Amino acid sequence: MDMTKPIPLTQPWTEAFWEGTKHRKLLIQHCRDCNSNIFYPRKFCPECWSENLDWIQASGKGTVHSFSTAYDMVEPRFMEDLPYTLAYVDLDEGIRMATRIVDCEPEEIEIGKRVEVTFHKLNDDFYLPYFKLI
Amino acid sequence: MSHGKIAIIGIGEVPTRIMPERTRWDILYDVCMEAIKDSGLHKNDIEGVITTAPQAQPVIASELSFGKLPEELGLKGCKDNCICNAGGAGTSNCLRLAEQYITSGVAKAVLIPHVTVHSDIPIEDTINFFARAGVDMQWEYPFGSTYNLIMGLMANRFMHESGCTPEEMASVVTALRSWAAKDPNSLFYGKEVPTVEKVLSSSMLNTPLHKRESNMLADGGSAMIVVSAEDAKKMGRPAAYKLGESVRYFSGTPVVRDIRVVQEGLRITAEEALSQAGITKEDINLWNCYLAYPLGHPMMAEMLGVAPKGEGGKYFLDGRMSFGGDIPWSTIGDAPGRGHTGSGVSAATYVETARQLMGKAGERQVKNCRYVYQNTSGGSGFNNIATIWGGQL
Incomplete structure (x- = not known):
């Protein structure tokens, strides 16, 4: 696998x-x-x-439009990340992107909360734009 | 009154089960032969075969694409064959294509089958398929997106905007399973209907989706025979006439799909389909909704005008959409009640629409069922196809 x-x-x-x-x-x-x-x-x-x-x-700042925190039933390759929170973030520049909210407890995340970008290294070629609560 | 062009005159179905020993061809033989016999036609009267594409099953999809079914069943009068894939909206497109076959003179009678066997697919392959289907491979999948998470994102936003509570959401499962418990073709036939408390006490897969609010993958199949509305009328047999249809496309990528656009699409497609059929929502006897997950049902009820805005969840909690309630709704229990057979749940929903209009739904039969609203949707919800069906032309 x-x-x-x-x-x-x-x-x-x-x-x-x-x-x-x-x-x-x-x-x-x-x-x-x-x-x-x-x-x-x-x-x-x-x-x-x-x-x-x-x-x-982009300014790197935005607002949580929606989110869902995963506790189970994700692909095996993502199991080690559980629990993790997938979110839709509305950037201040008017676009919406899928991301993860990191560096907080899942219970702290709410729709409407302000967030800012942080970059997560996937490998030498790719850094995923994650977000953290401001 | 609408002048529908096609009608379903025969249906066949096998019980949805987890049975790896029941092969795909075994199911196809059973459902196709039952549907043809039910229609009153001879096998050689079938001139077209249009199959709803099975998902995540490349071998059978290839066999069906390249014409094996008419040969296997000995349909000597068959003039053409194809399969149609739009995920859960696939069967709606099979019906549209059947109408084209019929009105253009390619075929007088069309067979529309579907089969799915999940239970012989390695579980990691199934999880992998459902993690990628309807999800963008660049902008969503690398972040750990899954079907369940996409539905969770939509549900959390809807609950935030509407005030729909977890108890109300959980009651959708209770309602759907109450129908499923009465359906011999359901995976949950005769099984205990879970209470709201039991749904909410099941483990959390991803917020706000509990384990009992998710779907159990299963095996199944169904088939329909479609002819022209005029021929169906001449035959004088029970039939389901297609009276109206409307559709809106939303987006292929969930993150760019705005919930307000989806809500307006659900509303306007129902309005347009009803108008085409020449009836109003008050004429509808059964709201046969296909949404794959329970979480979309309260929103659907509100957008259809079946429940007032902000009260979709309450209607389910009050038992109004349950078996015995005053609003017949998704009488096979949608995917949570039927067992998830990929693109087969929407095919089974059409079979149920016909079954209800033909008066063959047994314990679940809606009294005086004259008009049915049915929708389908593909992928993770890229579109909504609303149709209106009637027991008479």
């Missing part, structure tokens, strides 16, 4: 995002033509189909 943690299955146009996390930067794709902030990154802007895309650095 493969017990290694899965790495993100990237596309050429998402590699800058992951390169940013290696340098502790949370990057958001931005459309220069229609001014949209885009998550998750696309080959073309999903709003206007422009290819005039750029990256902005």
